[in-house]
Amino acid sequence: MIDVTFVSTNRGKYREIREVLLPYGVRVHWKRRTLPEPQADDLEEVMNAKLDAVRDIPGYVLVEDSGLFIPALRDFPGVYSAHFLRIWKFTPIFRLLKGRRRSASFRTVAGLQNGPRRWAFRGEVHGKIAPRAAGRGGFGYDPIFIPDGWDKTFAEGTPDEKNAISHRARAVRRVGEQLAGRGSRLESSNSVVRRKGRRA
Numbered sequence: 001m002i003d004v005t006f007v008s009t010n011r012g013k014y015r016e017i018r019e020v021l022l023p024y025g026v027r028v029h030w031k032r033r034t035l036p037e038p039q040a041d042d043l044e045e046v047m048n049a050k051l052d053a054v055r056d057i058p059g060y061v062l063v064e065d066s067g068l069f070i071p072a073l074r075d076f077p078g079v080y081s082a083h084f085l086r087i088w089k090f091t092p093i094f095r096l097l098k099g100r101r102r103s104a105s106f107r108t109v110a111g112l113q114n115g116p117r118r119w120a121f122r123g124e125v126h127g128k129i130a131p132r133a134a135g136r137g138g139f140g141y142d143p144i145f146i147p148d149g150w151d152k153t154f155a156e157g158t159p160d161e162k163n164a165i166s167h168r169a170r171a172v173r174r175v176g177e178q179l180a181g182r183g184s185r186l187e188s189s190n191s192v193v194r195r196k197g198r199r200a
């Protein structure tokens with residue numbers, strides 16, 4: 001078994017990540033810690049700031065930053081997803097989307113660190129914003145997001161159904177492949193983590 005410390009305030013993320021990494025022989029330990037979320041242009045920048053803040057933790061350390069991107073709202077709430085949800089919940093999104101295209105996507109950038117080494121892994125799922133909130137599963141924006149190919153929201157699906165296709169599961173399966181020794185050279189390159197100017 002490989003041990004990984006996942007640092008986050010979000011228990012829902014931990015539950016999903018734990019299940020996704022288990023088949024790779026990776027055991028996830030959750031460390032609850034509030035990490036800096038600088039005002040940044042992309043998820044990767046935020047992810048890197050989070051990794052900077054966990055340098056004191058030995059061994060493999062995993063963090064991730066996620067967001068809901070709505071093209072009709074110029075990708076809002078995007079990197080501001082956590083802040084926006086905390087203050088406003090869903091109603092303004094429904095109001096802003098009246099008469100506009102409802103397509104949306106969830107994105108995750110997961111960052112893995114071990115001493116001086118860093119890796120970044122991305123995952124995305126496309127879908128649309130539901131007409132109204134539905135379902136009690138998941139967390140965050142799950143009640144208002146209908147992934148492509150589904151006729152229900154993430155919050156109406158089971159944890160396994162969400163993990164089969166979610167942005168987070170897609171990014172984190174790559175973490176599992178990396179840890180199990182099957183990661184591609186591109187994704188294990190530090191330059192991927194450090195490259196600027198690319199929207200995550």
Ligand code: ITT
Binds near residue numbers: 065083
């Ligand atoms: P950290 O401590 O890991 O930063 P967080 O909840 O603040 O946890 P983010 O900064 O990545 O996480 O914020 C992303 C926001 O989007 C936050 O409000 C989440 O609840 C929400 N979110 C992230 N992943 C989601 C998912 O899979 N389904 C629904 N909402 C999600």
